[in-house]
Amino acid sequence: MADAILVPQVGQDLTEAKIVELHVKEGDTVKKGDMVAVVESEKASFEVEAFVEGVVISLPFQVGDWATVLEPLMHLGQPGETLVAGPPAEPKAAKPPPTAASEPAREKTVVPLAVDPVKAVSKKTSLTVVPAAGGARVVRSSPVARVRAAAHGLDLAAIEGTGPDGAVVLRDVDSVLVTGGTGVLSTPSAWGGADLETRILRQGEGVPILFIHGFGADLSSWRPMVGALGIGCPLLALDLPGHGGSRGHGAADFDALVEAVGRAAAAAGRDGIHLVGHSLGAAIAAALTERGDLDTRSLTLLSPAGLGPSIDGAFVDGFLAARSEAALAAWMRRLVHDPASLRGALVRATLAAREDGGLVEAQKRVARGVFEGSTQLFSIREALARLGVPCSVIVGREDAIIPATETEAQVPAQVALYRLPRVGHLPQIEAADLVQTLIARTVRSAG
């Protein structure tokens, strides 16, 4: 790429300078610091230095010529190089002839650039969340809220903002991070009538969706999902007995889990409820629907437990025994098909949650109640077979925890089955967009 040596600005209000000396000609090699020319204005003369090394490849002026200031006086390049017409660094082609007044022309080129961002900004100001091109969302947030959320692997879009114009500010992020904390949310963050930890992930209108997590997780695992779901109904979640903020709850076999979740769901869904469950939580959702005392409108079951007999007992044991980040990561990688999709933040958050005593013991108690070695002690096969509401089952073909083939074999004909290739036990992470779409579709199909 050729470098231009510009005609110096020889006076504040002068647009042209006279070339009175030229010390180089085309083909000459110059060094940095060489004086290559002298130009003159009415007031003074200026020596022009080369500021890079190179060969003079273009020199259109002769002594006595007038040149426009800040336009190229000459170009330096490699030996043999020729000046390419209109290279990006050479603005001459875009400029008006040197005789034209340059000020108005410069304004013209600047104006469209200056106006567009302003328009874009003014459109944004009245909105809290702006869908950007490509489906991503722009969330108003304070700088430190962004930093804190990123450090903990939280999705800002999943956090309700209480700052100016709904901006997510630090207290909003912190209220999410403090499990069970009351936060400073301006709207209720939980619902009553349950003896489990409950959380309103997002306020909304209509029949709520209740998310039920799987074994070893907690309600925070759903947060990345809620901002992107694109449904306006309330989004609720709870911590299963022995998990998260419900670790002190003593329910420890499948029926007791269903009973506890049923009470919480009934309190939240007096006018109907959609259930979304993962793994053990999916089985609980199906069993609750089968009981018939809950007005379940739809079911979305991700990697459901309770269809086949098998579960990876070594995973359950290893996951619960892991004490270091490295050990936990090693087991948790078994949850996904692509190890890269398991974020370190999720491992660290899982480990951090165990720092408060009692969590692992509580989960071991639950594990003893629902699994025996590599066998699941409960079944939802009959529940699913009798189901009358819209139901979708989503399984990862590469599920290493619960074999996808066993699950698929037991899905009855009236249930929609989605088999996701190159996905493991966590389709909500490995195929997040698709799972969100399928949840939304299932919920809407219930009318």
Added chain:
Amino acid sequence: MADREIMYREALREAIDEEMGANPEVFIIGEGIAERGGSYKVTEGLLAKYGPKRVRDTPIAEAGMIGVGVGAAIAGTRPIVEILYVDFAMLGMDMIVNQAAKFRLMTGGEGRVPFVMRTQGGAGGGVAAQHSQSLEALFYHIPGLRVVMPSTPADAKGLLKHALRQSDPVMFLEHKHLYMTKGPVPEGEHVVAFGKGAIRRQGKDVTVIAWSNMVQRALDAAEDLAAEGIDVEVIDPRTLVPLDEDMILASVAKTRRAVIVQEAPRRGGVASDIASIIQDKAFFELDAPVTIVAGLNVPIPFNLTLEAASVPQKDDVVGGIRRALHIGPLAAAAE
């Protein structure tokens, strides 16, 4: 060392007295400072103690006084020039801006200008547009000047003593409201170096940066807000040039919010520059836009009600802090 309570003006007098006693090159000139002891009684008694050569009354000729001071400083003495109102320092701006501020650089560091201009500014008491200005931004803008704005008697003494021992031109800007205020000042030698701020109140929710007369106003606002459970930290930079950026940035990193209070008009003020420093160096610490509470962009009116409306009052500071905390204004019960 035991502290005693003395007035701001007494603390200033102690500083001048001690430094004149210690260094025969220190002298002071100004309007009515010798026989009358100064309009604010800062120099009372100094004439009798040091004589008319070192404590000298001048005609009403600020350009000449400042020129004498700058020249005497270049010649190797340590002059204090007292200007009755900072507004009148404008008559000497060429000497300050083009001579005093530049001399050290233009002589390659060989020439120094240990010139101290003591003056006072600020609104209060209906002295109108030409006797009420807060002009620190003019001096802050000029590289080469030190800008000192003490808010307490102890700082008034300690900073003035430091000013008389260092060798660059110092704009020592007092506030007309502060001369009669009292505060603890250590017995004996007390020097406060430039560039070190003071945390006037510890807090965790929001950082308020204020100087001169606005420090007390910020503390009063903090007291009001403490009743609501809002924990305000108040930082007094004490010298605007050099500015204790480290203290400000550390506090903002703790509280995540900054409110800057200046008496001077909003436009082109020091507060704007401090805000730009904070956003530049602590952007990712911030949980709210930096808030500025400043005077209105108007000449200070003579009418006392309008005067009060043109510079930040306690409630204005409270309002600014609430904005920074994303808390709406209280119901306007008073209206």
